[in-house]
Amino acid sequence: xxxxxxxxxRAGMGSSMMLKIKADQVIKENxxxxxxRPGNLKALHAxxxxxxITMNDLVDxxxxxxxxxxxxxxxxxxxxxxxxxxxxxxxxxxxA
Amino acid sequence: MQLSSLIDPAFVQLGxxxxxxxxxVRKSAAPMVSAxxxxxxxxxxxxxxxxxxxxxxxxxxxxxxxxxxxxxxVRSPALGICRLEEPxxxxxAACDPVRYLLPFGSTDAEAHLDALTALVDLIxxxxxxxxxxxxxxxxxxxxxxxxxxxxxEEA
Numbered sequence: 001x002x003x004x005x006x007x008x009x010r011a012g013m014g015s016s017m018m019l020k021i022k023a024d025q026v027i028k029e030n031x032x033x034x035x036x037r038p039g040n041l042k043a044l045h046a047x048x049x050x051x052x053i054t055m056n057d058l059v060d061x062x063x064x065x066x067x068x069x070x071x072x073x074x075x076x077x078x079x080x081x082x083x084x085x086x087x088x089x090x091x092x093x094x095x096a
Numbered sequence: 097m098q099l100s101s102l103i104d105p106a107f108v109q110l111g112x113x114x115x116x117x118x119x120x121v122r123k124s125a126a127p128m129v130s131a132x133x134x135x136x137x138x139x140x141x142x143x144x145x146x147x148x149x150x151x152x153x154x155x156x157x158x159x160x161x162x163x164x165x166x167x168x169x170v171r172s173p174a175l176g177i178c179r180l181e182e183p184x185x186x187x188x189a190a191c192d193p194v195r196y197l198l199p200f201g202s203t204d205a206e207a208h209l210d211a212l213t214a215l216v217d218l219i220x221x222x223x224x225x226x227x228x229x230x231x232x233x234x235x236x237x238x239x240x241x242x243x244x245x246x247x248x249e250e251a
Contacts, residue, residue: 009152009153010145010149010152010164010165011145011163011164011165011166012205013163013165013166013200013201013202013205014153014161014163014200014202014205014212015152015153015155015161015163016205017205017208017209017212018155018161018212018215018216021209021212021213021216022216038205038206040165041149055150055152055153055154056150056188056190057149057150057151057152057188058149058150058152061149073188073189073190073191074155074156074157074190074191075155075156075216076155076156076157076216076219076220077156077190
């Protein structure tokens with residue numbers, strides 16, 4: 001099972017690309033079954049993946065769209081990204 | 097495209113006085129507006145975006161990369177480096193106050209993946225900020241960015 005994550009910010013240009021680069025490092029180092037692609041808030045409407053990784057400011061908007069969201073305050077904080085992704089994986093395990 | 101090719105020496109500003117985050121964003125992007133690479137509407141969009149959604153472009157402790165929707169007015173891709181005289185709060189408790197602004201505009205983020213990957217490395221590098229802190233003009237800052245690029249290419 002591979003989970004599909006959208007890494008997004010408002011514009012899909014800057015923060016989201018930087019966050020995607022960092023999240024991909026964490027995913028690779030820990031061999032998480034997650035693949036990411038970048039996007040912006042508009043991409044949420046057509047979203048068919050499993051989770052969204054985004055800046056914390058935007059988490060509420062993603063939740064409102066009914067999508068699992070991992071929010072990050074500091075894109076260089078590997079522990080924060082790791083904890084968020086592990087919480088997501090644990091939530092899926094419970095459902096299985 | 098290389099990171100250094102996005103940074104014109106005029107886009108490097110050291111010791112800028114800003115009264116609040118809005119002022120900081122405007123001043124950090126002012127050289128790009130003067131050069132015609134950003135329209136002033138693009139800067140307005142950055143500010144209204146942060147007012148509506150929160151400061152989504154604060155990246156890490158003390159560092160923000162103000163950017164908005166490209167269609168709001170990016171004519172060509174550019175990155176600035178701005179050190180504030182005194183840091184200002186943006187409203188991200190984990191990362192405030194912000195001293196360094198990296199105003200960015202791009203029309204195709206995928207095309208700048210290499211440049212942004214290099215930027216992630218640079219903002220993880222304390223020596224990069226030390227260089228910005230001690231620089232009197234743009235040249236040592238740009239030299240540091242270029243040296244980091246060369247190191248990446250050799251790695």
